[in-house]
Every structure is written in C-alpha cells, then in structure tokens.
Amino acid sequence: MHQYQLIFHRDRSLEIEGKQSEVVLIRTWASSYCKRVELALKLKGIPYEYVQEDLANKSELLLHHNPVHKKVPVLVHKGKAIVESLVILEYIDEHWNNSPILLPIDPYQRSKVSRKSLCQIALENFVVGSRNVVPLINTKEGTLSIIVSKGEAQEKAIEDMIELLRVFENGIKNDFPGKLPFDDQNLELLDIIVSTNACNYQAFNEAVAVVMSPEKTPTEFFLWVNAFKGHPLIKDTLPPHDKLVAKMKRKFFQSL
Numbered sequence: 001m002h003q004y005q006l007i008f009h010r011d012r013s014l015e016i017e018g019k020q021s022e023v024v025l026i027r028t029w030a031s032s033y034c035k036r037v038e039l040a041l042k043l044k045g046i047p048y049e050y051v052q053e054d055l056a057n058k059s060e061l062l063l064h065h066n067p068v069h070k071k072v073p074v075l076v077h078k079g080k081a082i083v084e085s086l087v088i089l090e091y092i093d094e095h096w097n098n099s100p101i102l103l104p105i106d107p108y109q110r111s112k113v114s115r116k117s118l119c120q121i122a123l124e125n126f127v128v129g130s131r132n133v134v135p136l137i138n139t140k141e142g143t144l145s146i147i148v149s150k151g152e153a154q155e156k157a158i159e160d161m162i163e164l165l166r167v168f169e170n171g172i173k174n175d176f177p178g179k180l181p182f183d184d185q186n187l188e189l190l191d192i193i194v195s196t197n198a199c200n201y202q203a204f205n206e207a208v209a210v211v212m213s214p215e216k217t218p219t220e221f222f223l224w225v226n227a228f229k230g231h232p233l234i235k236d237t238l239p240p241h242d243k244l245v246a247k248m249k250r251k252f253f254q255s256l
C-alpha cells in the first residue's frame with residue numbers, strides 16, 4: 001500500500017509531503033471525474049493541493065477517506081472527506097458560494113444536471129476513454145464492446161454513441177436555451193461535466209476508434225466541445241494528449 005507523509009494540523013488543514021492546505025484533492029491525472037473537481041476549484045479560485053493516487057496500489061489516505069467505494073476523486077476539506085464527483089461539485093458550489101455559481105438556479109434545469117438525469121447518463125456513457133462508456137453501447141458483448149468489436153459491430157456501437165449525443169444535444173437545446181452555441185459565457189456545472197468528459201475525444205479517436213468527428217457528431221455538440229478546448233482554464237486542466245493516448249491504449253488493450 002502506498003504511504004504519504006501526512007500531518008494533521010490543529011486548524012484541521014492537512015499537510016501532505018510538505019504541502020499544507022485546507023483543501024486537498026485525492027485524484028488521478030487522467031480521470032475525468034477528478035478533472036471535474038479540479039476545474040470547479042479553479043473556476044471558483046479556491047486554493048488546493050492534490051495528491052496523485054495510484055489506483056493499482058491504493059493509498060491508506062484514499063482507503064481511509066473513501067472506505068466504501070475506494071475511488072477518486074475525494075475532496076478533503078478541513079479534514080473531512082467528500083466523495084462522488086457530483087456531490088463534490090455541489091458541495092463546492094454551496095460552501096464557496098461566490099461566483100461563478102455552478103448549479104443552475106432554476107429547479108428544472110437543476111434536475112437536468114442532477115445525478116440520475118439524462119444529461120449525466122448520456123455523458124457517463126460517453127465518457128471518453130472510460131469503461132463506463134460501454135454498458136449502454138452494446139451490452140451483449142460486455143464492457144469493451146467498442147474496441148473488441150470489429151467491422152459492422154463496431155460501426156453499430158459507434159452509431160449508438162452518436163445517437164446518444166443527438167439526444168443529448170436536443171435536450172440541451174430544449175432545456176438550456178442560450179447554452180449553444182458556446183459564447184465564452186461563465187462556465188457552469190453543465191459545461192464542467194461536458195468539457196472534462198468530451199474534450200479528450202481526439203485521444204480516444206487516436207487510441208481506440210474514431211467516434212467524434214465533424215462528419216459524424218451532431219454539429220453543435222462538436223462545436224461546443226471544440227470551443228471548450230480554447231478556454232484557458234479548461235486547457236490548463238485537461239490531461240496531456242500524448243500521455244493520455246498511451247494510457248488509453250494500455251488500459252483498453254490490456255484488458256482484452
């Protein structure tokens with residue numbers, strides 16, 4: 001088990017390997033769930049330190065703070081742990097209620113970005129580079145259908161994903177008028193989730209199979225994602241492309 005040098009201070013801040021902060025994020029560098037939280041912290045201007053977790057050799061810190069799921073991200077705020085990325089985002093927005101406000105004020109829109117909403121389901125099934133992409137695509141072939149399948153089966157799996165994006169794009173147009181096209185407005189929860197999930201599409205295309213392209217993907221969704229890539233904070237948060245391609249190749253092909 002990996003061990004960190006940890007000091008718990010009286011003011012309930014945590015010192016990790018010499019770095020002290022009230023807010024510590026336990027994360028991995030490639031996880032889009034973790035990227036959501038990092039982007040939210042940056043948008044709100046909240047100072048934080050992070051601990052890089054090795055999921056193949058989970059740390060005592062992670063197991064202590066997330067004993068049930070044993071997953072990243074975990075946000076440790078003044079010694080207290082918050083788990084599950086969407087719960088963390090809600091916590092950040094409520095605790096640091098300075099602008100930008102991340103959750104929609106409108107209760108209907110709020111329901112659309114909540115945990116079991118279509119928006120979340122669509123995205124979690126689309127998560128670029130994640131196994132979670134898969135259940136909705138082609139359950140018969142199990143969890144790696146998009147790459148284990150070849151030829152027609154793969155085309156069908158990709159078409160199903162693209163269809164999901166069409167449903168998603170229409171949902172955004174109906175429920176979030178003004179959201180598309182992207183006009184560099186304040187980033188909110190929806191933008192955080194979409195950008196951290198979808199902006200890595202080129203790495204996924206390169207490592208696994210071409211899913212998103214101007215020819216295939218619903219136009220406004222595609223433009224939205226590409227516009228995100230030009231946003232300075234998003235650019236600063238996304239994982240490095242080459243490293244991500246290498247990781248995706250290892251992850252997907254190793255599990256075959």
Ligand SMILES: N[C@@H](CCC(=O)N[C@@H](CS)C(=O)NCC(=O)O)C(=O)O
Binds near residue numbers: 084086
């Ligand atoms: N629903 C969780 C999912 C988090 C998740 O799946 N994290 C992955 C990394 S991307 C993890 O920690 N996996 C470790 C494991 O499954 O053992 C969230 O939104 O935070």
